Amino acid sequence: MRASVKWCGNKTFLGQSNSGHSVVMDGDGGEKAPSPMEMVLMGAGGCSSVDVVAALESANQAISHCEAVLTAERREQAPRLFTGIHFHFVVTGSALEDSLVARAVKDSLEKYCSVCLMLGAGMEMTHSYEVRDIA
Numbered sequence: 001m002r003a004s005v006k007w008c009g010n011k012t013f014l015g016q017s018n019s020g021h022s023v024v025m026d027g028d029g030g031e032k033a034p035s036p037m038e039m040v041l042m043g044a045g046g047c048s049s050v051d052v053v054a055a056l057e058s059a060n061q062a063i064s065h066c067e068a069v070l071t072a073e074r075r076e077q078a079p080r081l082f083t084g085i086h087f088h089f090v091v092t093g094s095a096l097e098d099s100l101v102a103r104a105v106k107d108s109l110e111k112y113c114s115v116c117l118m119l120g121a122g123m124e125m126t127h128s129y130e131v132r133d134i135a
Helices: 036-058 098-112 114-120
Strands: 003-009 012-017 022-026 062-074 082-094 124-133
Touching: 022 036, 036 062, 036 082, 036 098, 036 114, 082 098, 098 114, 098 124, 114 124
Parallel strands: 082 124
Antiparallel strands: 003 012, 012 022, 062 082
């Protein structure tokens, strides 16, 4: 996997992925675009969401919607590392089994999500979930 990041002036950067996609990042606290740390947080949420949806589909759960809302804490002084992230998943579907949703969320954060596993050392990562039935 490869990526490049080009400085566009001021504190704006253009990231380009190996797969041909681009994203603008703002090094000024996210004034004009997501900051690099916001991108890391969204990456963790995206990676974990992929795991949760895949696990529930594998378990033949009738999932129709999945949203991960992440809340992160950071150090006040540089380097402003994440010190904790809380993941709250809202999973919607028809007759979803609560225990399968709980296991999918837990397993993603503790076993499968590459981003979470890289971030996890030295910080607290917590999770919660909510199951919504559309029936």
